[in-house]
Amino acid sequence: MSLESKTYLKTPIGVLEIIGTKEGVSSIIFKDDFEGKISENVPEVLQESLKQLKEYFFEDRKEFSFKLNPKGTDFQLKVWKLLSEISYGKSISYSEQSERFGDLKAIRAIASANGKNPISVVIPCHRVIGKSGELTGYAGGIWRKKWLLEKEGIIEKQMTLF
Structure with missing residues (x-):
């Protein structure tokens, strides 16, 4: 080590x-x-x-190529690997993530593993959203998740009027 x-x-x-x-x-x-x-x-x-x-x-980087070495259980590592396959500008729901994982009943455990993702942004757990499009669960805060999704063009930027 x-x-x-x-x-x-x-x-x-x-x-x-x-x-x-x-x-x-x-x-x-x-x-x-x-x-x-x-x-x-x-x-x-x-x-x-x-x-x-x-x-x-x-700038405009959409993919990362540096070496990752996350620490977690075999289950978590498998969930994080699947997260890494979600492309820039795309999102999936928690149920879609469970389908890709191969176990619809594991949705809560998968969501929990998302929340323990130790490599924010690069392992893109921010790209997993609720089934009806709501922004749920992000360890860095929902406001950051919203910012990242807006940056990637997944959701439209909201104009604020004063």
């Missing part, structure tokens, strides 16, 4: 903490309590992931 490295990225929807080793990125989570200074010195093992996340948030 190699030494873990950590870096941070300021995005339009908050600070992301990125953790990984030479085996791959194991965690990308929003840090609402971040109060530190974001360092310019990015560990070498995280440079490509940081570059690609910047391109996603500030």
Whole structure:
């Protein structure tokens, strides 16, 4: 096992903490309590992931190609692998996700595994929505899920009038 490295990225929807080793990125989570200074010195093992996340948030990147190494149970890893197959600009319902998984009765366990996804944005659990289109469940907050879905063109941006 190699030494873990950590870096941070300021995005339009908050600070992301990125953790990984030479085996791959194991965690990308929003840090609402971040109060530190974001360092310019990015560990070498995280440079490509940081570059690609910047391109996603500030340019037009639609896919990620850096190495992932999420930690979870076999069940969770299978759910997260299926999440990774949902293309940019597409969404599925929780019941569709259960169908793809091969067990409609596992919908609650699958939704729970989505909520434990340790690699936000890249493993796109934000692309799973309620059957009637409602935005339900997102560990980073529904407002972030809405922002990500708007960015990807899955839902239309709502105009706010003052």
